[in-house]
Amino acid sequence: MKAIIFDSGTLISLSMNGLLDELEKLKKIFDGKFLVTKDVKREVVDKPITIKRFELEALRIRKLIDDKVLEMPNSLEINENELIKQIENIKNITNSTFVGDGREIHLIDSGEASCLALSLLLNEKKIKNVG
């Protein structure tokens, strides 16, 4: 089993450039799963679907989830609680690594952290993955 983890930026770029169909074609020849986390889904579907200007892009991505082209981590039996724990851990490390004017610089939020966390958990399960 292999997996490709999709972050928001990638899906947004593909969606805005009308390339989501390519993802469907790639999924057909891919011997594994295309994964999105809940946090990424929130950013690329749940939030933009409420904004008229981006509703179409959000609907296109939602269709991929409905059609199981994109799947959630639980499809590979990733434990939700473990994922949340790992996300918090990554956020804590990343957002306290750099300091400016005596203050920690907040670099990443849950979306990016969730992709890294998922990758770590997949590695533990010896599932080859890229993001």
Added chain:
Amino acid sequence: MQEAENVLRILEETIEAIKKEEVVQLRELSNQTIHTASTSQDPDNVAVAVIVYSLSKIVERGAFKEFPDFEKKVLHLLNEVIISVKKRNPKEIHDCLSEIRKTIESFSGKLKEYIKDVFRKASINKASKIYEHGLSIERTSSLLGITMFELASYAGERGFDEKEEKTIDVKSRIKLAMEMFEK
């Protein structure tokens, strides 16, 4: 507010640049606030960057020439911000910056829609600059109050100078992708 001295200088030079209608200078001043805005993520530093950039667009369009009272009001408000920064009073600084934005946005007539659009685009432009500083797309969008779609679309069109970044070269990327798709 972080780096008050720097912000003070920027605001004073902004007033001079508006009076001399120096659009390029205004844009440069706006970019000078970005480094501080990226590291501090202080909403007021971010607001200064957006306001100065918006003013550059308003000057460029010649709106102040057309509406001298509008220019007078904006210059007055900028002076108020300077006074509050000198007093080092965070609440007053915040209130003054909000007031300046509200005043500009509430301008009636044919300029209204244009100015609203200017602010939106200024926020996206400044977001892309902050994003270039290494903050994530999600973090930057939330800091500037724009959507990730807007930022991704702008950043994608514009592209960044990646000379100093260390990343996987194209050949290795393709090799990795091919390996992933092997049966």
